[in-house]
Amino acid sequence: MTRALHTDRLILRRPNGSDAAATTAFYQTERAQYVGGNVPEFRAFSNFCALLGHWEVRGYGLWAVTTKTSDDIIGLVGPHHPQGWPESEIGWLMFDGSEGRGYAAEAAKAAITDARTRLGWTDIVHYIAPQNARSITLAERLGARHDPNATVPKPEDPCLVYRQPVEAS
Numbered sequence: 001m002t003r004a005l006h007t008d009r010l011i012l013r014r015p016n017g018s019d020a021a022a023t024t025a026f027y028q029t030e031r032a033q034y035v036g037g038n039v040p041e042f043r044a045f046s047n048f049c050a051l052l053g054h055w056e057v058r059g060y061g062l063w064a065v066t067t068k069t070s071d072d073i074i075g076l077v078g079p080h081h082p083q084g085w086p087e088s089e090i091g092w093l094m095f096d097g098s099e100g101r102g103y104a105a106e107a108a109k110a111a112i113t114d115a116r117t118r119l120g121w122t123d124i125v126h127y128i129a130p131q132n133a134r135s136i137t138l139a140e141r142l143g144a145r146h147d148p149n150a151t152v153p154k155p156e157d158p159c160l161v162y163r164q165p166v167e168a169s
Contacts, residue, residue, distance in 0.1 A: 004063075005063065005110045005111070005114055006068075006110075007106050007107065007109075007110050008106070009067060009068060009103070009106060010065055010066065010067060010068065010103060010106055010107055010110070011065075011066050011067070011068055011071075012063035012064070012065055012066075012077065012078065012107055012110060012111065013063060013064050013066065014055055014061075014063070014064065015048075015051055015052060015055070015061070015062070015063070015064040015073070015076070016052075016064070018071075019048070019064050019073045020045070020048050022072070022073050022095060023044075023047075023048045023051070023073065023076070024041060024044040024045045024047075024048050025044075026044075026093065026095045026096070027039060027043070027044030027047045027048065028040070028041060028044045029096065031096060032044075032093065033129075034128075034129035034131070034132040034135070035091070035093050051076065054080065054082065058081065060078070060079050060115075060118075060119060061078060061079065061080065062076040062077060062078040062079075062080055062091060062093075063076065063077055063078040063107070063111060064076060065077050065094075065098075065103065065107045067103075073095070074094065074095050074097075074098035074103060075092065075093055075094035075095050075098050075103065075104065075107070076091075076092070076093045077090070077091070077092040077093075077094075077104065077107035077108055077111050078090060078091070078107075078111040078114075078115075079111060079114075079115045079119060079121070082153075084153070085153040086150075086151040086152070086153060087123060087124075087125045087150070087151075087161075088115070088119075088121050088123065088124055088125070089124070089125050089126060089127055090108060090111050090112050090115060090124050090125075090126060090164065091126065091127070092104050092107065092108055092135070092138065099134070104138055105138060105141055105142065108138065108142055109142065112124060112142070112164060116166070122166065123163075124163075124164040125144075125147070125150065125161050125162060125163050125164065126139045126142075126144055126161075126162040126164065127152070127153060127159045127160075127161060128159060128160045128161075128162060129158075129159055129160075130158055130159065130160055136160065136162070139162035139164075140162070142164065143164065143165060143167075144162035144163055144164045144165070145162065145163055145165070146160055146161070146162055146163075147161045147162065147163040148161075150163065
């Protein structure tokens, strides 16, 4: 069984079937446009199933983020490396109502530390849509710096690559 990560205010646990409704709802919103969302329900559900499959195949994936006071999912944060991607990523998606409280930064710091210690990742990036100002701000807050020479996962879909230095983790 996969263990959970604990921070001062959060629990990061492996996603499960009880997270389907909230995650599928998120992927149907405009907020999800930068992370493969703003799609019909069937595609949103497929996105959720891909998250579960990533865990099953790779043994790691985006953690379901909950507060210590509720097991309701408020976002997904963690290691992500789909087949064919050039580098290992720590990604994040926070659901409506969970932003502006520092949850994403708190969860991302825990996920970065876990990826470095448990998975042995030395190189970590964050793939961010150029229009996603909030994620760019978070990456910079985490100490990551834009790497204009990095290879992007989908050349037809522009994104910025922010590199997470070891000393900033």
